[in-house]
Amino acid sequence: MKQTLAPLIATCCGLGYAPWAPGTLGSLAALPLAWGLGAAFGVTGLLVGISLIVAAGWWAASQMERRTGIKDGGPIVIDEVAGQCLALAATPREIWGYVLGFVLFRFFDIVKPWPINWADRRIAGGLGVMADDLMAGAGAALLLAGARWFLER
Numbered sequence: 001m002k003q004t005l006a007p008l009i010a011t012c013c014g015l016g017y018a019p020w021a022p023g024t025l026g027s028l029a030a031l032p033l034a035w036g037l038g039a040a041f042g043v044t045g046l047l048v049g050i051s052l053i054v055a056a057g058w059w060a061a062s063q064m065e066r067r068t069g070i071k072d073g074g075p076i077v078i079d080e081v082a083g084q085c086l087a088l089a090a091t092p093r094e095i096w097g098y099v100l101g102f103v104l105f106r107f108f109d110i111v112k113p114w115p116i117n118w119a120d121r122r123i124a125g126g127l128g129v130m131a132d133d134l135m136a137g138a139g140a141a142l143l144l145a146g147a148r149w150f151l152e153r
Contacts, residue, residue, distance in 0.1 A: 006063035009056050009078055016075035026077030027106060030084035031098055037085075038093050046089050053082045054130055062126030072120075072129045079133035083109060086137030090144040097144070104143055108136035 008014070012029055016022045037049040057078035064076055072079075087105040091097030112120055112132065116139065120132040 003067075006060045006067070007075075009060035010064045010076045012077045012081055016077040022074055022077050023080050023109065024106065026080030027084040027102060027109075029077075030081045030088070031102065033081065034085045034088040035093055035098070038088075043089055046085065050082055050085045050089065053078065053085065054134065057082055058126040058130050060126070061129035065125060065129070071124070076129055079130050080109065082130060083133030083135075083137035086134060087140035087144065090141035091148065100147075101140060101144055104140035105137055108139045109133060112136070113139075 011017055012026050015025050015029055018025050033049075034046060037046045041048070060078060061072075061076050064073060065071060084102065084105050087101045088098060091101045108116060109132075116132050116135045119128065119135055122128075123131045
């Protein structure tokens with residue numbers, strides 16, 4: 001079961017095997033997931049969901065790295081799902097917020113400014129796979145929360 005479940009989770013049901021932009025597709029897959037969790041359970045439920053995604057992703061990414069010997073292999077996109085959901089936790093469930101959250105998360109995930117690049121290089125295993133994307137999501141969330149605070153004043 002472990003041999004089937006780990007790739008299923010790590011690749012977000014095979015989405016990570018897409019021939020083009022699997023990380024972006026993983027981020028796009030997070031949009032309806034975050035929307036649904038937020039609509040059904042509020043921000044608290046979304047954060048609980050993110051915690052479960054992180055735990056499952058950490059385990060699955062660790063299994064995939066052990067099996068393939070490749071650090072943060074391209075097909076692993078569960079980290080993008082978790083990071084994107086975290087970014088969206090700081091914005092209202094409105095199209096403009098989700099578009100901005102998507103763009104900011106992808107920016108931080110691709111550019112990897114410090115300390116995201118430090119985490120990407122220094123933290124090993126499944127935790128390392130998840131950490132840089134969670135930091136990218138946190139950076140996007142902070143900017144979104146700051147913009148929201150500023151605009152609502």
